[in-house]
Amino acid sequence: VKFDEHPTVKRYREIARQGFSQKPEEKLDSEWLKKLALDSGADDVGLVDIDRSGMEIHRKDILEVFPPTETLMSLVRRLNPENIRCVSRAVSDLEFLHGMRKVDAVASKIVEDLGKKGVRVLNPPSGFPMEMAKWPGKMWPVPHKVVAVEAGLGAMGHHRLLIHPRFGNFVTLGTILIDRVATAYDRPLNFNPCLQCKLCVSVCPVGAIGPDGHFSFVNCMTHNYRDRMGGFLDWVKSMVSSKDFRSYRSKFKDSETVSMWQTLSYGICNKSSYCMAVCPAGEEMIGPFLDNRKTFLETVVGSLQDKVESIYVVPGSDGEAHVAKHFPHKNIRRIGHGLRASSVKSFFDALPLLFQRNQSEGLNATYCFTFTGAEAFKKTVVIRDKKIEIQDGHIKTPDLHLLADSKTWLNFLAKEENLFWAMLRRKIRIRGSPRLMKSFARCFPS
Ligand code: B12
Ligand code: SF4
Numbered sequence: 001v002k003f004d005e006h007p008t009v010k011r012y013r014e015i016a017r018q019g020f021s022q023k024p025e026e027k028l029d030s031e032w033l034k035k036l037a038l039d040s041g042a043d044d045v046g047l048v049d050i051d052r053s054g055m056e057i058h059r060k061d062i063l064e065v066f067p068p069t070e071t072l073m074s075l076v077r078r079l080n081p082e083n084i085r086c087v088s089r090a091v092s093d094l095e096f097l098h099g100m101r102k103v104d105a106v107a108s109k110i111v112e113d114l115g116k117k118g119v120r121v122l123n124p125p126s127g128f129p130m131e132m133a134k135w136p137g138k139m140w141p142v143p144h145k146v147v148a149v150e151a152g153l154g155a156m157g158h159h160r161l162l163i164h165p166r167f168g169n170f171v172t173l174g175t176i177l178i179d180r181v182a183t184a185y186d187r188p189l190n191f192n193p194c195l196q197c198k199l200c201v202s203v204c205p206v207g208a209i210g211p212d213g214h215f216s217f218v219n220c221m222t223h224n225y226r227d228r229m230g231g232f233l234d235w236v237k238s239m240v241s242s243k244d245f246r247s248y249r250s251k252f253k254d255s256e257t258v259s260m261w262q263t264l265s266y267g268i269c270n271k272s273s274y275c276m277a278v279c280p281a282g283e284e285m286i287g288p289f290l291d292n293r294k295t296f297l298e299t300v301v302g303s304l305q306d307k308v309e310s311i312y313v314v315p316g317s318d319g320e321a322h323v324a325k326h327f328p329h330k331n332i333r334r335i336g337h338g339l340r341a342s343s344v345k346s347f348f349d350a351l352p353l354l355f356q357r358n359q360s361e362g363l364n365a366t367y368c369f370t371f372t373g374a375e376a377f378k379k380t381v382v383i384r385d386k387k388i389e390i391q392d393g394h395i396k397t398p399d400l401h402l403l404a405d406s407k408t409w410l411n412f413l414a415k416e417e418n419l420f421w422a423m424l425r426r427k428i429r430i431r432g433s434p435r436l437m438k439s440f441a442r443c444f445p446s
Helices: 007-017 029-038 051-065 083-085 089-116 146-150 199-205 217-224 230-240 244-249 254-265 274-278 289-290 295-307 316-325 344-354 406-414 418-425 432-444
Strands: 044-049 070-080 171-178 308-314 331-334 365-372 377-384 389-390 398-404 429-431
Touching: 029 070, 029 089, 044 274, 051 146, 070 089, 070 429, 083 089, 083 274, 089 171, 089 316, 089 331, 146 171, 146 289, 199 274, 217 230, 217 308, 217 316, 230 244, 230 295, 274 289, 274 295, 274 389, 289 295, 308 316, 316 331, 344 377, 344 406, 365 406, 365 432, 398 406, 406 418, 406 429, 418 429, 429 432
Parallel strands: 308 331, 365 398
Antiparallel strands: 044 070, 070 171, 365 377, 377 389, 398 429
16 A cells, blocks of 8 residues: 555545644634533633743643643533532532542543544543652642633632632632644633632631631641541551551541541542632622621531531641630541651652641741752751741851751651661761750641
8 A cells, every 4th residue: 555545644634634633833723622621511611821921830740741732721610519518528528529520521521522633632630640659749740720720710719729700619620731722812810709708717627728828738638638648648557557456446446447448449538628618709609608698607617617526637736736726626636647758859848838837936047957878968947937948058057957867867757767876876967956956846747
């Protein structure tokens, strides 16, 4: 068969004649693309070009998974607010599970249709699975909230969730990466649907959302993700370090073990997500809040605040202090967050995420770190006014200088190496007051 007569070559040229070809230089009509998304089941859609400044810090990760990306299609799928607001975790979890699956299914449908027309596309997961080999680092290539904001599908609320102007925050998000330029792109909204009512602040059981907008990633994750990722690691640790079933049961109630079974067998379950539940923002959501605020507060917010339930916190964390102060009727369960540094780099990357700002009250100190051995690093950590700052290299006069062999340090963090033994062997050395080291450790309970 002559090359031009080969069935594959002929078919490709046929498709190209119908208006679509695999030539990446041909633009895709944006209205047509959006209609395809809506017809496939999306509730809203927007388009973003990869080159815009809002995508700058995320571009490298996106291009790593799909180098030809030119256009990002942001997808919104509505959630049923009544399910999310329900005091039963099972009802709320079902909605999240379905919501995520639906947005992934919509993305798959669009990808299939575009693929048939010769357009190269990639649909990263809306949530899980994630690139777990990167744990405890950033495991997702595309930040759907950021893309949705750029696509004008909403703005980030006080609670750091995307609020759609009509549907409120009751949405799941997805993104499709496309190898073509589109004829037109969307722009961010010119207002933020967030009402600054701060109900999200008042309902979060672990105080992860501060009134000033501070977000404690680790306190949120420790409680909400009790049955996944770091919570799962903590469970494994509890199990293997128990000498018998009785000792295991002193750490895990039977209801907690079967909860883990449910997450593993049925799908991911959350312990809270209350910040999303109480948010009254969005044209189609605001009615009950505007019409009768008292009833809204009593029924939607109060029912979650009053609920008697287990709240998972790291001992000595701001989360633990918050539950004790604001929700004394809830049961504090002390656990580990499971985020163990796998390298000195990930130790420094994680410090801002793990920082417990209230535990640093009164501490104003500069720490220099020198790591040697397998990983050589010089860093400076400044803790001042309940804030943390990390710089490359050293400043001249630190309050404390820690010098350590990198492997020994990681073993110490994993509680597999005794600090005094490491100091005796001069694998870890401290120049400065040990009191400052203790204050440092208090800011990062594990
Ligand atoms: C990481 C993540 C989390 C983290 C951090 C949340 C955050 N504010 O960024 C945790 C575990 C705390 C979390 C919790 C929840 N999440 Co979440 N999460 C994500 C994820 C994977 C990426 C978020 C992101 O890109 N943030 C944007 C960057 C710019 O935020 P940032 O503040 O600069 O950085 C934060 C993260 O990078 C994170 N981080 C940095 N390094 C590491 C390392 C690890 C190991 C982890 C886990 C996180 C992490 O900490 C930083 C500080 O907050 C997305 C899915 C996706 N692929 O986009 C869903 C997503 C944002 N989550 C979602 C939801 C629904 C939730 C929860 C309600 C729980 C639930 N039921 O699923 C809570 C709400 C908490 C809150 N108020 O934010 C939805 C949001 C929908 C919406 N309306 O906005 C998303 C979009 C999933 C989806 N497809 O719909 N989530
Ligand atoms: S609950 Fe209120 S403050 Fe929090 S995100 Fe929603 S509108 Fe904004």
